[in-house]
Amino acid sequence: MLKHAVIPFLLGAGLLAHTPGALAASNLVFCSEGSPAGFDPGQYTTGTDFDASAETVFNRLTQFERGGTSVIPGLATKWEVSDDGKVYTFHLREGVKFHTTDYFKPSREFNADDVLFTFDRMRDKNHPFRKAYPTEFPYFTDMGMDQNIAQLEKLDEHTVRFTLNQVDAAFIQNLAMSFASIQSAEYADQLLKQGKAADINQKPIGTGPFVFSKYQKDAQIRFKGNKDYWQPDDVKIDNLIFAITTDASVRMQKLKKNECQVTLFPRPADIEPLKKDPKLQMPSQPGYNLGYIAYNVMDQIKGSNVPNPLAELKVRQALDMAVNKPQIITSVYQGAGQLAVNAMPPTQWSYDTSVKDAPYDPEKAKQLLKEAGIKEGTEITLWAMPVQRPYNPNAKLMAEMLQADWAKVGIKAKIVSYEWGEYIKRAKAGEVGAMLIGWSGDNGDPDNWLGTLFSCDALNGNNFSKWCYKPYDDLIKQAKATTDQAKRTELYEKAQHIIKEQVPMTPIAHSTVYQPMSKQVQGFKISPFALNSFYGVSVTK
Structure with a gap:
């Protein structure tokens, strides 16, 4: 009570x-x-x-067991995968009802039409509903699913078939993620007829x-x-x-x-x-998480009329080695954080323990900045999250500490923040300089870190660094397209070394x-x- x-x-x-x-x-x-x-x-x-939608209102074809990373049946009771790993046939749960509310009363139960609507809207920019309510689907595109799903078919009322262009080793896990929540095709039709397609984002209907x-x-x-x-x-x-x-x-x-x-x-x-x-x-x-600094590597930051110093590798190397990580761990995480070295946590399979941080070295950082032609007092923006996250309990304090660290090597960091939704929107648009951000894993697969956060496919999504580097991208694409875990591990280990060499980000901490x-x-x-x-x-x- x-x-x-x-x-x-x-x-x-x-x-x-x-x-x-x-x-x-x-x-x-x-x-x-x-x-x-x-x-x-x-x-x-x-x-x-x-939390406010996928975890309450919606279900997905597959789902993660509560408190774990294992995939179990959801709106699909079972599925088969073809021998070549490219065709997935899902058998849908019968008797599932969509919600009845004051704004929608379903006339039928969940069926294959709802699966087709959900994914066709994300796949097809010319889909009638997407034309009525233009929006982007960052997770779907960040993982290249918009390009990889070659065909989606309704075999009968309770059977659907996905055909992929190439093997996606994490496809079943991806379908259990929040973005793949199943929408009601009947509700979407109602909204279209009423001219209220945008209500799908304000008045949700799920199962x-x-x-x-x-x-x-x-x-x-x-x-x-x-x-x-x-x-x-x-x-x-x-x-x-x-x-x-x-x-x-x-x-x-x-x-x-x-x-x-x-x-x-x-x-x-x-x-x-x-x-x-x-x-x-x-x-x-x-924590299955990572707090990090993302560096916007674009030649020019959106909205700026001057060259972006962060586009220079030596500048990023300098900022990286000027960060006093142990001090940040002590002050910001206060015993609840572990120093991060890689672009994913050590609990993730394929984590490469041979990757090492550059040593903390402000003098070497000054030298690198000088070699890059960066004048003392050069200003960059440092974006600080307005919210707490498992990977960063106090972004404001962390930003102030980074500001002090970088001032010691001659870089003036101007701390910027926005309301959370605006923060993410502007960062995705490329307005950011250096940025405090982080990630909590979504599906237990390495691609959820190395692909979702740093691939070329994710440039307009969660790749806040705007870093597209072909040698790296080729490796993670190869890794995703094989189901051999030993081979995937080998490719992901190489990719982790490239991230360390090219410094699109500085990993800070994993937190409890x-x-x-x-x-x-x-x-x-x-x-x-x-x-x-x-x-x-x-x-x-």
């Missing part, structure tokens, strides 16, 4: 219609850290967006465990438990409320007062006090993930992919 202290907040948000007794044990409040940019998972790449009810930007999102869910034991909460709370200290205070039962991203200084609170539990696990929650919460599992899922979760009195 929530304490009385929560009542004014919830009433103000329009969440309670009657008395304090209305907040029963089947209600859960999650203190999230930011507002989603929208509710159409295919458009986005961040956990904030996925998932929770039904979207209400969204108030920067305040709250409300979902109702799906009473018709195809896996009824997963729905143990009547009302799921996201209380959007950007300030970490405020989130922790709300948790302590039982104004929310689950939250995320505690400040390092709060970890020990939270562990000692008898009303709370604090599960943790090593802590998930503070009330002891009333049962069944919550930390996701290795830094997502927050509430299916299978209950709240006791």
Whole structure:
């Protein structure tokens, strides 16, 4: 039962219609850290967006087991793969219902048409729905799926077949990722007829465990438990409320007062006090994540009329060796971080332990800058994230420390920040200089790091460095196109050495993930992919 202290907040948000007794044990409040940019998972790449859509409203053909990286059946009950590894036949689950809301009432159950609509919209820029609501699908294109899916066919109402141009060793895992959430073709048709195609991003309809009810930007999102869910034991909460709370200290205070039962991203200084609170539990696990600095390597930064110094390899090498990583780990992560060397975490198979950091050497950095013709006092922008993430608990402090490190070698870093959605949008557009960003793995495959973040396919997506280097790109494409893990490992190891030599980024840290929650919460599992899922979760009195 929530304490009385929560009542004014919830009433103000329009969440309670009657008395304090209305907040029963089947209600859960999650203190999230930011507002989603929208509710159409295919458009986005961040956990904030996925938590509010893919993890609540939607399902996918395949899915990851809760708290793990193994793939299990989702909306597909089984699948077959051809001997050449290019043809995938999926058998769809029968009896699955789409959500009924005040804005949509389905006339049929989930079938093959919904799978075709979901992927055809992402594949085809001339798709009628995409023309009515033009948007991009960064994950889909970052992984080259727009080019690799040669054909998608409906064999019957409950069977679909994907034919690929070339082998994709991670195809089944990719289909379990948030961006591949299955949309309703019938709902899309309704929106087209109404001239409201953009509503697919504001009023979502899925088959998932929770039904979207209400969204108030920067305040709250409300979902109702799906009473018709195809896996009824997963729905143990009547009302799921996201209380959007950007300030970490405020989130922790709300948790302590039982104004929310689950939250995320505690400040390092709060970890020990939270562990000692008898009303709370604090599960943790090593982070499958990476916090890093991305350097925009374009000759000219978008919106600037001067050459970009970061386009010069020697400048990037200089900035990289001027970063005092141990000091950042101590001050920013406060014991909850591990120094990063590579472009992915050491828990990822194919991680190459022979790759080493350049030593911290401000004097050598000065020399490299001089050789590159960079004058002392040259200014660059350093973008700092406005939100906390598992891979970076305090981007503002990290930016200030980098600013001081780089000042010692004659580079003046101007710290810039924007609201999270704007931050990502502008960075993808190429407006960024050096940028603090990071990644939590999505599917357990090396390509999710080396391809999604640094491939030529990802230039308009998560490749914030805008780095397209053919020798590297050829290696990761070869690795993705073979199912031989030993061969893939060999290729990925070579790719990791190239990243280190070309310095499109400076890896900083991998952090331990802590998930503070009330002891009333049962069944919550930390996701290795830094997502927050509430299916299978209950709240006791």
